[in-house]
Amino acid sequence: MASDFLKVxxxxxxxxxxxxxxxxDFSFAQGEFISLLGPSGCGKTTILRMIAGFETPTxxxxxxxxxDITTLKPNQRQLGMVxxxxxxxxxxxxxDNIGFGLKIAGVPREERRARVDEMLKLIGLPGFEKRYPYEMSGGQQQRVALARAIAPRPRMLLLDEPLSALxxxxxxxxxxxxxxxxxxxxITTVFVTHDQEEALSISDRIVVMNAGHIEQLGAPHEIYNKPATRFVATFVGHLNNLDVVVTDPASKTVTIDGQPLTVPDLPSDVALNANSVLTVRPEVLTIGAREGNDVTLTGTVSDVTFxxxxxxxxxxLGSNIVSLDTFNDQRSAPPKRGEAITISLASKDLLVLAN
Structure with missing residues (x-):
């Protein structure tokens, strides 16, 4: 499978x-599901529109x-758009909505009808061919829009935030x-979204955009677990920022509100007594000790959200406040506000991020 079926x-x-x-710059293989993820104004929809031919690249x-489709008109690109x-x-x-593109292409009536029936079964709406859009829910209408886009068998499918109105x-x-x-x-698919949960749940790979450029490109687990920049780490998922002081650069030891811990990824050139920021995901923190966790911290519960x-x-933990996620256990109540608590984590899960 060629890795540059789509190449920008x-x-x-x-x-x-x-x-x-x-x-x-990016390239993807045939059959991949790609998400362009980022906040409003980051350039993701503009990229999609340039791929579709609705915008001309500078x-x-x-x-x-x-x-090379850079200068082709939209109807010359064989792409489906939702x-x-x-x-x-x-x-x-x-x-007729689903068969519209087939009719424009000159596909014979009987063949169109068979393809429409095939599409209706594919989207789970058999028998809906005589209904009008106003007779359908938003989710049903978006299914029809999807069917219309893929009915002509395009070589790629482009989805511009198709779920945001639902x-x-x-x-x-x-x-x-x-x-x-x-x-x-x-079918190779490019999906534009600002919803990180959507991108993480259905993508083969994700392009994280910010201010017109790519911050990181990778598989969902790479984007979430190994963010390349602080922007990616904070935009994709929740992140705890810990203000620490470097107490022994040689042994990569820092203190957080007076409590020492070792940070394997701490840069070797960091200065003694330098202030630094570490980050950690809420789900890697646990209440009490756990096998494999080599860092233990004590603090006070400030809030509990169900x-x-x-x-x-x-x-x-003093001046630092961290969020910890734990599964709901019906057999035991969560800790209460003001309660003293011990938490632990594995030092390998501490992230030192570039700006």
Missing amino acids: SGLTKTYGANTVVKSV SGSITIDGQ FQAYALFPNLNVG DAKIRVSLREEIRAIQLDLG LGSVIRIRVA
């Missing part, structure tokens, strides 16, 4: 004096399966369906 090289987009995409190139707004034709029923439960259900359909078809299956406990 030096892609830049400038509007006047404002550069919104800054010399972006510089750089885009190739698909070896073909928008945030469903963009269904209100005067056409579901069958409520939380439907979003989870539909994103799982989109992923299942993508795997079934084996989140259903997870309980988030905030612990004051």
